[in-house]
Amino acid sequence: MYDKTEYWLKTAEDDIPVAKKLLESKDYLWMGFICHLVAEKLLKAVFAEVVKEVPPYDHKLLNIARLSGILVDLSEEQKKFLGRLQPLQIEARYPSHREKIKTGLTDEISKEIFNETEAFLCWTKQWLEKSRQTTQTPSDSITTPSK
Numbered sequence: 197m198y199d200k201t202e203y204w205l206k207t208a209e210d211d212i213p214v215a216k217k218l219l220e221s222k223d224y225l226w227m228g229f230i231c232h233l234v235a236e237k238l239l240k241a242v243f244a245e246v247v248k249e250v251p252p253y254d255h256k257l258l259n260i261a262r263l264s265g266i267l268v269d270l271s272e273e274q275k276k277f278l279g280r281l282q283p284l285q286i287e288a289r290y291p292s293h294r295e296k297i298k299t300g301l302t303d304e305i306s307k308e309i310f311n312e313t314e315a316f317l318c319w320t321k322q323w324l325e326k327s328r329q330t331t332q333t334p335s336d337s338i339t340t341p342s343k
Contacts, residue, residue, distance in 0.1 A: 198248055201324065204241035208234045208317060219310050224301035225294065228284035231313040232257070235281055238320040242266045245324055255285050269323065277312045 218227035240251035243264035257278040
């Protein structure tokens with residue numbers, strides 16, 4: 197695994213308990229912000245693994261997915277989920293949008309967002325594992341006949 201991939205994956209995993217605590221304390225706006233952050237880090241892990249470069253300084257989830265080449269592997273539900281998270285990245289920070297977003301983040305919706313974030317974490321880890329298996333070079337134990 198590319199070293200930057202591991203960094204992004206680990207930091208995404210570290211943020212899940214934070215989002216869970218925010219959900220439990222009913223701080224839905226910041227829980228949504230952290231869930232966006234988790235998804236962004238997961239997509240940046242994929243970018244790092246595929247492109248072998250530092251991910252772009254971009255917060256647009258579908259754009260990062262497109263740049264990493266994973267967009268074609270995402271289900272329609274996953275694309276909708278990323279689209280649902282996108283507004284939480286900006287609106288959670290700016291007072292003019294906070295109240296509008298907060299009213300849409302009910303207990304039920306917030307639980308869905310958190311659960312979908314956890315599912316996206318699992319899916320991304322599986323995608324990375326599968327990607328590594330299909331791009332590995334032949335084992336050193338396989339020898340070619342000498343001439």
